[in-house]
Amino acid sequence: KNEVEQSPQNLTAQEGEFITINCSYSVGISALHWLQQHPGGGIVSLFMLSSGKKKHGRLIATINIQEKHSSLHITASHPRDSAVYICAVHHTQNYGGATNKLIFGTGTLLAVQP
Amino acid sequence: EAGVTQFPSHSVIEKGQTVTLRCDPISGHDNLYWYRRVMGKEIKFLLHFVKESKQDESGMPNNRFLAERTGGTYSTLKVQPAELEDSGVYFCASSQDTAGRMHYEQYFGPGTRLTVT
Numbered sequence: 001k002n003e004v005e006q007s008p009q010n011l012t013a014q015e016g017e018f019i020t021i022n023c024s025y026s027v028g029i030s031a032l033h034w035l036q037q038h039p040g041g042g043i044v045s046l047f048m049l050s051s052g053k054k055k056h057g058r059l060i061a062t063i064n065i066q067e068k069h070s071s072l073h074i075t076a077s078h079p080r081d082s083a084v085y086i087c088a089v090h091h092t093q094n095y096g097g098a099t100n101k102l103i104f105g106t107g108t109l110l111a112v113q114p
Numbered sequence: 115e116a117g118v119t120q121f122p123s124h125s126v127i128e129k130g131q132t133v134t135l136r137c138d139p140i141s142g143h144d145n146l147y148w149y150r151r152v153m154g155k156e157i158k159f160l161l162h163f164v165k166e167s168k169q170d171e172s173g174m175p176n177n178r179f180l181a182e183r184t185g186g187t188y189s190t191l192k193v194q195p196a197e198l199e200d201s202g203v204y205f206c207a208s209s210q211d212t213a214g215r216m217h218y219e220q221y222f223g224p225g226t227r228l229t230v231t
Binding site: 002004033035041042043044045048086088101102103104105106107 | 147149156159162173222
């Protein structure tokens with residue numbers, strides 16, 4: 001079992017739909033990333049959060065540290081949102097600037113159809 | 115400001131050959147990470163540099179992989195000799211040195227797609 005699990009693995013939506021992607025993790029973390037990768041493109045960081053909720057445009061990310069769960073929501077989805085969305089956690093082994101590697105989920109492939 | 119760059123973007127080599135991947139982090143970023151995605155799997159951590167020092171190399175798969183960051187600027191990842199299972203996309207990321215903070219945002223390069231035939 002992966003330390004970071006995402007669901008669903010694949011998601012097809014119609015333009016305008018509200019989309020939710022979920023991420024659960026089993027390790028201790030200091031922060032969680034939501035990343036986006038368009039086909040053939042690089043990885044872009046959408047959010048980094050350690051508590052509560054963040055919003056950027058049509059994207060909203062929430063995290064519940066006690067439940068070890070995060071969600072990424074996309075409101076009014078658009079075909080240009082089609083991409084792989086990746087959840088990654090900072091697995092902190094030491095504090096004070098020591099190693100802070102990311103552990104990744106397998107990603108959710110989102111296709112938004114017009 | 116230039117982002118993280120990686121070279122080459124693609125590399126196709128035969129089993130047993132040597133390949134060297136290069137990563138140029140964002141200027142001023144002390145932290146540099148190497149990651150790899152093998153086909154169908156999640157991205158996995160390889161190692162972490164702080165300046166020229168290896169902070170964590172727990173993800174390096176075996177001694178055929180050698181990473182260096184002389185001078186604390188760009189980094190190279192050499193695979194010698196390459197095996198079929200080394201095929202994948204190798205990502206580099208960098209972040210600022212934020213002493214006292216527990217976590218910081220990482221900026222990713224476009225990746226190098228390595229194919230070993």
